[in-house]
Amino acid sequence: AVVSTQSTGIHAAALMSEYLSMVDYQHYLPKGCTAFQGLSPNVLQECAVMDDVLKPDEDGICIGEDYEFSGQRILDLLGKAGKLLHECHIYEGVEEISRLMSSMYKHRRDSRKMAEINRSMAKAYEEILRMGKNR
Numbered sequence: 001a002v003v004s005t006q007s008t009g010i011h012a013a014a015l016m017s018e019y020l021s022m023v024d025y026q027h028y029l030p031k032g033c034t035a036f037q038g039l040s041p042n043v044l045q046e047c048a049v050m051d052d053v054l055k056p057d058e059d060g061i062c063i064g065e066d067y068e069f070s071g072q073r074i075l076d077l078l079g080k081a082g083k084l085l086h087e088c089h090i091y092e093g094v095e096e097i098s099r100l101m102s103s104m105y106k107h108r109r110d111s112r113k114m115a116e117i118n119r120s121m122a123k124a125y126e127e128i129l130r131m132g133k134n135r
Helices: 002-024 043-053 071-087 091-108 111-134
Strands: none
Touching (some): 071 111
16 A cells, blocks of 8 residues: 555656646756656556646646645655655665655755755665665
């Protein structure tokens, strides 16, 4: 159930990213679903379906207070997924999520969050090394 939950968060973040890239792409946001394919190969299939359902020319369909399709929402989803990946010992996924989040936090010049990401990455790498020795 935990892996399913983190996967859902990753897919939701990917779909939001895809929509935002169609409507108003910002260079610091992940560039659509392709940015997430290292985390889940199914993401590209879902985005293909989304392209048929949502039309970016219907201005603002998923933007605003009621929908929260935003960079902050993507960060929230990725942060939760990253914690769950850590709990499930899927440390390679933590690296990928950290990469996506770091460009957004760098843009905001949020040193505190960048430090958190780097600490999380260090822990993930330590675990990868520890597990490699035990295999």
